Amino acid sequence: MIRGTLLLLLVTACVTTAAGCGDATAPQKRSGAATATASGASFVQDVEETCARVNRQLLRLTRHATDLTPTMRKGIAIEGDALAHLQALRPPAAMRDGYAAFTHAFAARHAARMQQLARLEADDFHHYRAVEARVNAQTSNVMRTAKRLALGRCPTF
Numbered sequence: 001m002i003r004g005t006l007l008l009l010l011v012t013a014c015v016t017t018a019a020g021c022g023d024a025t026a027p028q029k030r031s032g033a034a035t036a037t038a039s040g041a042s043f044v045q046d047v048e049e050t051c052a053r054v055n056r057q058l059l060r061l062t063r064h065a066t067d068l069t070p071t072m073r074k075g076i077a078i079e080g081d082a083l084a085h086l087q088a089l090r091p092p093a094a095m096r097d098g099y100a101a102f103t104h105a106f107a108a109r110h111a112a113r114m115q116q117l118a119r120l121e122a123d124d125f126h127h128y129r130a131v132e133a134r135v136n137a138q139t140s141n142v143m144r145t146a147k148r149l150a151l152g153r154c155p156t157f
Contacts, residue, residue, distance in 0.1 A: 040092050047086065047151055054082045072117050076110070083110050095149060102145040109138035 057078045065071040083106055091099040112134045119128040 040095060043089065043091050043095065044150060046089060050082055050085055054078055069117070069120055072113075072120060076113050076117055079110055079113065083107060098145065098149045102142065102149055102151070105138065105141045105145045109135060109142050112138050 058075055061071060061074055061078070083103070086106065087103050089099075112131060116128060116131040116135055119125075119131055
């Protein structure tokens with residue numbers, strides 16, 4: 001019963017955060033090297049395309065999920081790949097500080113998600129809930145920093 005409730009929470013969290021990040025039906029267009037400095041508009045577009053791609057992957061993953069632990073493990077791996085891509089991007093000078101805050105906040109949220117998975121794998125549901133509260137707080141922080149960058153459609157995954 002607890003695992004079923006936790007699976008429902010994971011699916012709800014993935015779908016809820018995915019719904020606010022990019023358009024899952026938008027066509028994919030990759031820019032050149034990820035480390036190249038981009039103009040403000042193309043930079044934001046690249047970030048939003050990354051969000052849309054991740055959202056499609058997370059929605060596919062959670063659509064028919066039946067077991068929380070492997071689903072969460074795969075979701076964290078998808079998010080980790082996206083984080084690495086986002087950290088490799090070089091924003092325009094005017095966005096550097098804000099984007100650094102965004103990626104730092106997202107990295108902190110990702111670390112909290114990994115702690116949450118560790119609590120789940122240890123069947124430590126009491127601490128799982130405590131870490132979940134940290135994940136939620138980190139998610140709010142990611143959303144605030146994204147909004148400052150006009151990444152309102154890409155708050156988190």
